[in-house]
Amino acid sequence: MKLNELTAHEILDLIRSRRTSISEVYEAVTDQIQTTEKDVRAYVRLNEKPCHADALDAAAVPVPIGIKDNICVAGQETACCSKILAGFRPPYDATVIRKLKASGAVFVGSTNMDEFAFGSSTENSCYGPTRNPWNLDCVPGGSSGGSAAAVASGEAIWAIGSDTGGSIRQPASFCGVVGLKPTYGRVSRYGLVAFASSLDQIGPLTKDVTDAALLMNIIAGYDEYDSTCADMPVPDYTQALMNDVKGLKIGIPQEYFVAGIDPEVKAAVTAAIEVLTEGGAVVEEVSLPHTEYAVATYYIVATAEASSNLARYDGVQYGLRRQPAAVRKNPLIDMYEETRDAGFGPEAKRRIMLGTYSLSSGxxxxxxxxxxxxxxxxxxxFDHVFREFDAVVTPTCPTTAFKIGEKMDDPLSMYLSDVYTISVNLSGIPAISVPCGFSKHRLPIGLQILAKPFNEEMLLRIAYAYEQRTEWHKRRVFER
Amino acid sequence: MNQVVQQKYETVIGLEVHLQLKTETKIFCGCANVFGREPNAQVCPVCLGLPGTLPVLNKKALAYAMKAALALNCQINSFIKFDRKNYYYPDLPKGYQISQYDNPIASHGYLEIPAEDGRVKRITIKRAHLEEDAGKLIHDEGTNSSLVDYNRTGTPLMEIVTEPDLRSSQEAYDYLQNLKLTLQYLNVSDCDMEKGSLRCDANISIRETGDPCLGTKTELKNMNSFKAVKAALEFEERRQQKALESGERIVQETRLWDEGRGATVSMRSKEEAHDYRYFPEPDLVPFVVDEGVIDTIRRSIPELPQQKYKRFRSEYKLSDYDANIMVQDADVANFFEACARLYPQPKKICNWIQGPLLQELNARKAHVRDLRMTPEYLTTIIRKTDENVLSNLAAKEAFQHVMETGKSADEVIEQKGLAQVSDSGILESVVEEVIRDNEKVAGQIREGKESAVGFLVGQAMRKTQGKANPKILGELIRRRLLA
Amino acid sequence: MIKTKGSKIVTQDDVRYIASLSRISLRDEEMARLTRNLEDILHYVRKLEEVDVRHIEPTSHVLPLKNVYREDRMRPSLTREDALQIAVQQHEGFFKVPKVIQ
Structure with missing residues (x-):
């Protein structure tokens, strides 16, 4: 395997035992970008070659990483893949970026996303869509599609995404990588450009579960700049990787296996559950009776917050400003309306409008x-189920990756593709998606594991045990 | 407007006061909270509302607001949360203001103002809440643009809203005076309307006297002083009376006070529907205030001006006028009390404070604590006057020197030689000398022309360069010539 | 919810009002498309009518966090250069915007 196809923990072993260097790893990644980026288009901006000392202290994690374009990096353009923020260079680092810099991370570039994370396919990007490395005609999922595609294609060793309704897990599922949405409040949101403040979380996209634990060790923890970030100790997540699920009680919600699920997905997830049962887990059916209202609830709550969060993009301070030639209402209002009309894509407008509507008087x-x-x-x-169960297991998505363009004219059907991931954000609980199979068209399928708040360790433990018993996570897109 | 018409109507006024709290830093970020810096020099990603930034509440801002609310006899609500008020304006960088909607810090308070019959009237305070101030917009005359300075953005603001309990512009004025005084005692705000640390909007309507229903109200803005608030309310009261008298209807609208024209002017252009879409601020968690915290803050509240006024009246037997002046500034009141502990005649202290001391303060635009005069020095001067050691003139001089040099009163009297010569040994020889030099006048006195004593006193004063005590001189001369 | 089943939930006038509240100018074809989209989505959202939420408290925060403050301590502000570096337009240290008409 090429260096860029290795996991971060494999690379760290090689670096620490001096069998490779940071530069070699970085070159392997940039070589891959040279070869495949023209097809995949995972990145919207690539960084200059970083100057990194090859000698680093033992604790450093000098791994090439992709950063979603909605996380602020001081002095570097951060545009959320929106025309309205084109050219915006934040004068500060997101807390997660600060932590990554302190860990010795090697920043490869900014990854593509749906504009302001509005979408499930990365097609709503002002830079054009990213393609699924497993099948270039398909979407990589979204909104962190660039991050997932970069990891899957070996254009990054791992990546950071954000998840408001499934935006880490769904692209992880579509691209055959691991994606973890931490508990709301586990990772600081400071510097994450807000979509829906009560739902957003930053999290890792990695090639395996061990890498997810490693990256969580770097980014999790209290932050005095985020009032909603929990002041709780951060465990060493690698301690959870114990390859043991014996006696754990796992619930399977019946509401996630009803009409609309792709039979291949259902079969793969059922098989995965069987693997856990064989490992000694106690699996039982459970009920999450309000599941069918999750999408409707989400699109009310998330868009309301978004409509307010996006009010600041009005051409006054930074980013895009447009002024119509002729005065319509008055110069200021004209500027607002023209700027926002030109700067936002159709999905952003839809959500702003929907959110404004549900907050408006009456x-x-x-x-x-x-x-x-x-x-x-x-x-x-969920509170009810987690009183009795250690975890809940579901498919991450009802289907595998769909075709580019397939759902662009039907926003509602796009929204409904988030049906399995959305409840997690509404409840604030953590969840992980791990590869659990491939369709006959060689498209990845994801298994989603859910646990109670601040029990990321449980997710990692079950995911790791599953991974140890299967080979899906070892598949690489560009296998020779 | 004639008397009859004015009596036909009753005026109903409610006030909304915005108060900047003088914390060290802004309400949601660590930028300095100071006035007068060059534009955009005290801003950070948070108060600029840059993408990705989040607010974290300044603990002191909450404590100050609670302190003020308690001083205004409010109930502190046990569950407090913040909400977003959404609207677009260039001085509002996030497109929403973090404010409070349905769970404000405090409600159900009151403030007393003097009533006509010499008693007091309670003005109900409906609610008090905390929010962030906006930036400053400068309308660049003669150009096509406006300019924005975000220094003020994020200054902690407390909004204090009354019920429509005020019945005249004078009551509104009294309410503002008392509010300002109370808040200054707490030292939570400068309450300076000219600098914008206190701002006031007013709602006013009129109705026929006795009518239980409220009339249509107008909202008045842009008043830059308490006097302007009073003038604007008076103008608006008359305007509404005239309108109703001529059969017009009052339009519910916002009107701006035009100081130059002395009139309120409709600002119809901005009257589009307000739909602020308030919703709970997801970036801030709720605040649950326990009784212990409230008690601690309550105990930190000093004696307030209304209480102090009552106490000064009874304890020091000050007149209404004197007591009022003494409580207008907490530091002046404390200075007065410190003097009163050292010297038993409060009225004399009062006179000194009202006269030379306050004149000096006003002239220097200074504060009591900045002055070099201490209660010890002032009472020393007063006492030396009582003891005839200082003449009134010399006392004033001593006062000035203490103020200028900061030296003790005793030191100043000594160094400047301000003490009157009362030693009869010294004075007797002076008197001898004067009688010898003015035999003719002395002879007239001996013959009973008492009015000539003054002349000899004057001569003696000249010989002592004014330091002699003229009273004693007179007595000595009389004793010597008339006995 | 608000309107009886079968009738339109949003009219073009509603959408025009929402667009003006949102400060977005919409061209006619966009207006028509958005009206259709919003109608579909709101129609779907009406599912929530089935749910009985009497006696249910709203959830604005999923975590039971409360009383999170910072101390009143100064932190460095941006330099004026850094603050103004983001500006679309600036003039003598100010952010410059189209004339605001009061």
Missing amino acids: YYDDYYLKGLKVRTLIKQD
Whole structure:
């Protein structure tokens, strides 16, 4: 295997035993980019070759990483793949970036995403879509599609994404990599350009579960710049990788295996559950009765917050500004409206409009407030199950990666593809997606594991045990 | 407007006061909270509202707001949360203001103002909440652009809203005076309307006297002083009376006070529907205040001006006028009390404070604590006057020297030789000398022309360069010539 | 919810109002498309009508966090150069915007 196809922990072993160097690894990654990026288009911006000392202290993790284009890096353009933020260079680092820099990370570039993370396919990017490395006609999923595709194609060793309704897990599933959405409040959101503040979390996209644990060790933890970040100790997540699920109680929610699920996905997930049973886990059917309301609830709550979070992109301070030639209302209002019309793509406009609608006078109680109440019920479903179960296992997505363009004219069907991932964000719980098979068209399938808040260790433990018993995570796209 | 019309209507006023709290740093970030820096020199990613930034509440801002609310007799709510108020304006960098909607810091308070019958009237405070201030917009005259300075963005603001309990512009004025005084005692705000650390909007309506229903109100903005608030309310009261008298209807609208024209002017252009789409701020968690914290803050509240006024009246027997002046500034009141502990005649202290001391403060635009005069020095001067050691003139001189040099009163009197010569040994020889030099006048006195004593006193004063005590001189001369 | 089943949930006027609240100018064809999209989505969202939420408290925060503050301590601000470096337009240290008409 080429260096760039290795996992981060394999690379670290080689670096630490001086069998390779940071430069060699970085070159392997850039070589891969040279070869495949023209097809995959995982990145929207590549960094200059970093000057890194090859001699580093033992604790350093000098691994080439891709960063989603919605996480602020001081002095570097951070545009959320939106025209409205084109050219914006934040004068500060996101907390996660600060931590990564301190760990010795090697930043490869900014990865593609749906504009402001609005989407499930990375087609809503002002830079054009990323393609799924497993099948270039398919989407990589989204919104962290660039990050997932970069990792899957070996154009990064690992990557950072963000997950508001499945934006790490769904592309991980579509691209055959591991994606972890931490508990809300586990990783600081400071410097993550907000989509829906009560749902957003930053998390890792990696080639295997061990790498997910390693990257979590770097990015998790309290941050005084984020009021919603929990002041709780961070465990060493690699301690959870014990290859043992004996006696763990795992719930299988019946609501996730109903109409709409692709038979191949269902078969792969069923087989994966069988693997866990063989490992000694106690598997039982459970019920999450409010699952069917999750998508509706999500699109009320998330868009309401988004409509407010995106109000700042108005041409006043930074980013795009457009002024129509002729005065329509007055110069200022004209500037606002023209800038926002030109700067936002159709999906961003849709969500801003939907969110504004559900918050507006006369509709608040019936839409936004109702959404928050149903959210309570969805969360209670999980509270109830986790009183008895250690984890819940589901498919990550009802289908494998769909064709580019397939759902662009039908926003609702695009929204419905998030049906298995959305409840997790509404409830704030952590979840991981791990590869659990391939369709007959050689498209990856993902297994989703859910646990109670701040129990990422449980996710990693089960995911690792599953991984040890299967070979899916070892498949590489460009195998010779 | 004639008397009859004015009596036909009753005026109903409610006030909304915005108060900048003087914390060290801004409400949601660590930028300095100071006035007067060059534009955009005290901003950071958070108060600029840059993508990805998050607010974290300044603990002191919450504590100050609670302190102020308690001083205004409010109930502190046990569950406090912040909400977003969404609207677009270039001085509002996030497109929303972090404010409070349905769970404000405090509610159900009151502030007392003087009533006509010499008693007090309670003005109900409906609610008090915390929010962030916006930046400053400068309308660049003669160009096609406006300029924005974000230094002020994120200054902690406390909004204090009354019920429509005020019935006249004078009551509104009194309310503002008392509010300012109370808040200054707490030292949580400068309350300076000219610098914008206190801002006031007013709602005003009129109705026929006795009508239980409220009339249509207008909202008045852009008043830059308490006097302007009063003037704007008076203008608006008359305007509404005239309108109703001529059969017009009052339009609910915002009107700007135009200081130059002395009139309120409709700002219809900005009257588009307000739909602020308030919703709970997801970036800040709720605040649950326990009784212990409230008690600690309550205990930190000093005696407030209204209480102090009452105490000064009874304890020191000050007149209404004197007591009022003494409590207008907490430091002046403390200075007065410190003097009163050293010297038993409060009225005399009062006179000294109202006269020379406050004149000096005003002239220097200074604060009591900046002055070099201490209660010890001032009471020394007063006492030496009582003891005839200082003449009134010499006392004023001593006062000035203490203020200028900071030396003790005793030192100044000594060094400047301000003490009157009262030693009869010394004075007797002076008197001898004067009688010898003015035999003719002395003879007239001996013959009973008492009015000539003054002349000899004057001569003696001249010989002592004014330091002699004229009273004693007179007595000595009389004793010597008339006995 | 608000309107009876079968009738339109959003009209073009609603969408025009929402667009103006959102400060987005929309061309006619976009207006028509967005009206259709919003109608579809809101129609789907009406599923929530089935859920009985009496006695249910809303969830704005999933974590039971409360009383998170910072001390009143100064942190460095940006330099004026760094602050203004992001500006679309600036003038003598100010951010410059089209004339605001009061």
